[in-house]
Amino acid sequence: MRESHDFLSIVVPLRDEEDNVLPLATQVQAALAGAPWPWQLILVDDGSRDRTSERIREAVAACPRHLSGAILRRGFGQTAAMQAGIDLARGTVIATLDGDLQNNPHDIVRMVRRLLDEDLDLLVGWRRARRDGLWRRLPSRLGNRLIGLLTGVPLHDYGCTLKVYRAAVLRRVRLYGEMHRFIPSWMATLTSPDRIREEEVSHFPRRHGRSKYGASGLGRAVKVLLDLLTMAFFVRFRASPGHFFGRIGLTCGGAGLAVLGWLTWQKLGEGAAIAGRPLLLLGILLVVIGVQFVCTGILTEMLARTWFEAGGAPAYVVRETVGGAGEEVPGHEWPGHEWPAHQRPRPARERP
Template sequence: MRDLQPAPMPLRNPTPADRSGPDRLSLVVPMYNEEDNVLPLVAQVQAAMAASPWPWQLILVDDGSRDRTTTRIREAVALCPDRIGAVILQRNFGQTAAMQAGIDVAEGNIIATMDGDLQNNPHDIVRMVRRLLDEDLDLLVGWRRDRQDNLWVRKVPSWCANRLIVAVTGVRLHDYGCSLKIFRTSVIRQVRLYGEMHRFIPTWMATVTSPERIREEPVSHFPRVHGQSKYGLSRTFRVLLDLLSMYFFARYRAAPGHFFGRIGLLCGFGGAVTLGWLAWRKLMDGEDIANRPLLMLGILLAVIGVQFICTGIVTEMLARTYFESSGRRTYLVREVLGGAPGPGEGSGA
């Protein structure tokens, strides 16, 4: 049987007469070793989408599963090829990459993502899409108020991670880890997902849209019935490292010299104060400072400060080269009104 290719799947025209409007919905579900959950998930989605006033498609992404998940996905596609499509990845790339693969082939102007473990409720999707459209939002995040997971393995680490992410990023949400999210396609495609970035999608979205257009919605959550959880305490360390990377790119992508420059100025100031104080003691009191550890600390801080400042200058040059050579802008336009010219259309452009 030939492999399913990650090609766009046509959205079928809605048949009921009450389906109207240009909005179209794509559901993206990454799956890894979920053979017992594929067909029940498809059945749940079909039942939930019966209430959808929009044409919809379901995209199942097999993230290099080692069990019979791929076979089950092929069976699901064969049962309903006009509504269900799939992307089969060559190996396990991780949930973030699988989610990006589904987003890349989605044809709807609204994208919903959810887990493939049957813990999310597809019946929440229609309500969430309605709210996103009615309130003109760019992202609506699910909030698992009554989370059905192990307390110490899942709930406590998740609670700590959510509080830490809010403190660092300033984007106030209760549940960053919920995979049930609703996006505007035009906005989520301005963000490329790498590594383990799926945890920080709201924060990355806040770099291309206003945080006021990001909201959360209480959703149902069920205990896992089939398969094994892919999460655990070991992911806490990845969250910390990803959080540092996310903070840097979200705050200093266009001006990285500010990040390194602040550290350089702080270290340089500390080194200057330390060396100045030692020089004062040497000149005024004749104190021997050659063997003092404080002298080495002052020199080290001064050298580190210069290095960080130079690194900041280099990163500024690289950032400017990147934006100028790639044609990317440091801003994003939602729409242009009246007689104002679009980007690149004004005089001297």
């Protein structure tokens, strides 16, 4: 473990958590006091209507060496707030944390050590003894199983915000919609699922206020389901979407041709009347649908090729470079913030 080369960034999205900001900052500082790595805590205010932004300014003023804040213009959602913090993060390792004091910051050091010791790309928190009501735990348990089934990355607790990431891989994933809960599956498109593990973490009852991001409801369930289907499609067919549409097209077209072939045999061989039969319309419809799906597959392949060639997404991720071909990559700078020289992370190549 090369601790001297590592730098830890902790990202916390917040919405209407004025009573939790200062206690959270205090707990994180206490937990990281003996950490062997330089670290920073980034507090992101996601359009709060209370005094969360004021509390963030107070926390940063009290410890400007380690704390920083980002105040979004309005509420963009937890995923967008998390992405904003990740964009500001300078660490080679990035941890995300809830702002409601239900996660234990002391788990972060242990998780970062394991990530580095076992050379993982993602370590997901598992709230095995979750301190929430049954009405939240049961849908979450069903959702975790469904996500694991569709994506091939089985985890016990996708919804736990406490996660530790290898920044070099995480920065290649852009978050939007409700994607924050699917990050392990998205990262599995860039790294081996064997490099994604989970760790049991503490979980406490909420002390102040109520959840702003975890509200239940049919609308939220629909959004999560649609994002899940989108993510499952990208996980399996991101580089070859034509295979997805082509399979549907060939299946429908093949069935339609079989129906039309059978009707043709009846007409020519037995002289049966087929003009008014619904089966004729079904066969024609299946052939037309098949052609449309095949054409759609060709178009999506062209779009995917354009996207990859334009640099819209990496087709692969290099684990490391060997010999003189690799060059050091400049470190991710944080605009407008000057850090002490001893806290600046050293540029590093992609590591496994």
